[in-house]
Amino acid sequence: MDVVPPMVVEPGAGRPSAIKAVPIRHPGRWVATLVVLAIAGGLVYSLLTTDRYHWDVVGQYFTSRRVLDGLVETLKLTAIAMAIGVSLGIVLAVMRLSPNPVVAGMSWLYIWFFRGTPVLVQLLFWYFVSALYPSFIIGIPHGPAFSRSTNELITGFMAAILGLGLNEAAYMAEIVRAGIISVEHGQTEAAQALGMKRLQIMRRIVLPQAMRVIIPPTGNETISMLKTSSLVSVIAYTELLYSVQLIYSGPSSVGAFLQIPLLIVASLWYLIVTSVLTVGQYYLERRFARGAVRGLPPTPLQRLRRYLFTFHAPPPAPPPPTIPPGRVGGPR
Amino acid sequence: MSTAPMVRAEQVRKSFGRLEVLRGIDLEVAPREVMCLIGPSGSGKSTFLRCINHLEKIDGGRLSVDGELVGYRQSGDKLYELRDAEVCHKRSEIGMVFQSFNLFPHMTALENIVLAPMRVKGDSKSVAVDRAKTLLARVGLADKVDAYPRQLSGGQCQRVAIARALAMQPKLMLFDEPTSALDPELVGDVLDVMRKLAEDGMTMVVVTHEMSFAREVGDSLVFMDSGVVVEAGPPREMLANPKQERTRTFLSKVL
Numbered sequence: 001m002d003v004v005p006p007m008v009v010e011p012g013a014g015r016p017s018a019i020k021a022v023p024i025r026h027p028g029r030w031v032a033t034l035v036v037l038a039i040a041g042g043l044v045y046s047l048l049t050t051d052r053y054h055w056d057v058v059g060q061y062f063t064s065r066r067v068l069d070g071l072v073e074t075l076k077l078t079a080i081a082m083a084i085g086v087s088l089g090i091v092l093a094v095m096r097l098s099p100n101p102v103v104a105g106m107s108w109l110y111i112w113f114f115r116g117t118p119v120l121v122q123l124l125f126w127y128f129v130s131a132l133y134p135s136f137i138i139g140i141p142h143g144p145a146f147s148r149s150t151n152e153l154i155t156g157f158m159a160a161i162l163g164l165g166l167n168e169a170a171y172m173a174e175i176v177r178a179g180i181i182s183v184e185h186g187q188t189e190a191a192q193a194l195g196m197k198r199l200q201i202m203r204r205i206v207l208p209q210a211m212r213v214i215i216p217p218t219g220n221e222t223i224s225m226l227k228t229s230s231l232v233s234v235i236a237y238t239e240l241l242y243s244v245q246l247i248y249s250g251p252s253s254v255g256a257f258l259q260i261p262l263l264i265v266a267s268l269w270y271l272i273v274t275s276v277l278t279v280g281q282y283y284l285e286r287r288f289a290r291g292a293v294r295g296l297p298p299t300p301l302q303r304l305r306r307y308l309f310t311f312h313a314p315p316p317a318p319p320p321p322t323i324p325p326g327r328v329g330g331p332r
Numbered sequence: 333m334s335t336a337p338m339v340r341a342e343q344v345r346k347s348f349g350r351l352e353v354l355r356g357i358d359l360e361v362a363p364r365e366v367m368c369l370i371g372p373s374g375s376g377k378s379t380f381l382r383c384i385n386h387l388e389k390i391d392g393g394r395l396s397v398d399g400e401l402v403g404y405r406q407s408g409d410k411l412y413e414l415r416d417a418e419v420c421h422k423r424s425e426i427g428m429v430f431q432s433f434n435l436f437p438h439m440t441a442l443e444n445i446v447l448a449p450m451r452v453k454g455d456s457k458s459v460a461v462d463r464a465k466t467l468l469a470r471v472g473l474a475d476k477v478d479a480y481p482r483q484l485s486g487g488q489c490q491r492v493a494i495a496r497a498l499a500m501q502p503k504l505m506l507f508d509e510p511t512s513a514l515d516p517e518l519v520g521d522v523l524d525v526m527r528k529l530a531e532d533g534m535t536m537v538v539v540t541h542e543m544s545f546a547r548e549v550g551d552s553l554v555f556m557d558s559g560v561v562v563e564a565g566p567p568r569e570m571l572a573n574p575k576q577e578r579t580r581t582f583l584s585k586v587l
Contacts, residue, residue: 190434190493193385194448194500195424197416204447208438290438290480 070243084165089172
């Protein structure tokens with residue numbers, strides 16, 4: 001048998017040096033970059049040089065009274081419709097998971113109906129509901145009653161809220177239900193074993209954990225609602241879209257062809273609010289991620305602050321080695 | 333023993349659909365007694381444990397804790413189902429520790445422990461927090477007050493879970509394979525906590541595969557198989573000298 005000679009290694013000599021290799025060329029990437037830049041450049045050129053965009057009109061109306069009023073109405077509709085959607089959605093989801101088949105069935109029927117018909121049709125339905133029920137009465141037969149004319153009660157605002165909110169509840173119910181069933185059954189059992197009651201368990205244990213699953217699609221729904229609320233223009237409710245429509249079709253604008261610049265005004269506002277909502281969703285998700293990950297990554301703002309701080313501070317100590325020295329395999 | 337039993341089971345039966353899981357369980361646990369339940373998986377030992385705090389409903393026989401029926405009230409020769417609130421109240425007097433810990437992941441160790449005392453018993457926050465901190469110190473985790481379960485090892489999680497159950501000051505503790513999900517090196521810490529608890533006089537029913545724990549800490553040992561109690565007795569005697577053939581086969585495989 002051959003005796004393997006002991007290897008004598010000079011300190012550091014046994015380790016290969018850092019790699020210096022010729023990288024692969026990617027000509028395809030360069031071509032793609034050029035094509036994309038050319039198209040983008042063309043778009044920007046066209047945006048800036050085509051007079052008919054009327055950027056001056058965009059600027060003139062962007063913060064005009066009527067547009068801002070419409071924006072406020074849009075925000076109001078979105079907030080109220082989402083509030084109705086989320087709260088009714090939670091109720092419907094809990095109903096759907098109820099052991100009582102009638103209760104669960106009702107919830108199923110609600111979701112089936114409101115998800116199965118277009119929201120535009122629902123909005124029109126609520127707007128014209130007074131033709132179906134001329135007056136609205138709640139009361140006990142032969143007893144006290146509350147009675148109002150439906151036309152008085154269902155204003156354009158109410159029709160918009162009902163149409164958007166009740167429809168949203170059907171979607172939210174499914175989102176909440178998915179969140180609830182995503183929570184492990186052991187959680188409910190542990191809470192039961194501690195003597196907690198059904199609603200307590202739902203509120204303190206199940207829903208907070210379900211939130212992690214519920215929030216991202218709910219953020220989506222809110223952004224979607226912001227835009228869907230523009231459908232309300234068909235029932236002549238002056239939210240953002242209908243406000244700009246009124247401006248460009250108004251008597252003072254005849255022949256001015258302001259449609260495009262004013263639709264741009266509306267679109268810019270929709271984009272701005274959507275961006276704000278996206279940031280809000282990010283922080284909300286972080287809040288409900290507590291306990292789900294070992295440590296949360298810093299927010300972009302924290303990262304920026306740290307960057308500014310280190311920029312002004314004296315040079316920091318050298319960073320610790322990524323591999324703890326004790327772990328490097330083999331004796332030196 | 334002359335004292336009234338803490339747990340008393342007479343011909344307890346339970347089926348899941350057509351599968352009969354418990355086929356007439358008779359046993360008694362005295363106050364301050366530590367009873368260990370052993371047996372192959374599917375023998376019904378966990379199901380029986382879960383019947384004691386009414387996480388499972390029994391289909392036949394009688395099961396009582398501290399002299400009161402579990403899940404029912406007897407009046408004359410009629411049984412009435414207990415209301416949700418009454419069941420919750422009885423559960424709050426029985427602590428339970430699960431194989432998979434089931435700590436609430438969105439709460440810190442401290443929040444896990446104070447939740448039920450504050451929301452179920454109505455303790456004030458300061459009382460609940462004080463007791464929780466004492467309990468965390470008792471299970472050796474005084475420094476983990478603000479840690480989330482995800483940041484703890486399995487053994488630490490299980491000790492928090494024990495502290496959480498103890499915070500309700502239960503008269504009976506149920507352990508459902510408390511060390512089965514743990515890395516071997518972490519088992520000892522949990523068993524130490526349980527041993528101390530037994531020394532302090534807690535009544536405990538422990539479903540376990542830890543024969544050494546059963547031998548050293550247990551006052552009684554019950555071997556279950558396919559829904560019946562095959563053999564019961566003092567642990568040392570039974571482990572050294574099982575009388576039933578079935579017990580002997582099982583023990584020869586696990587010891």
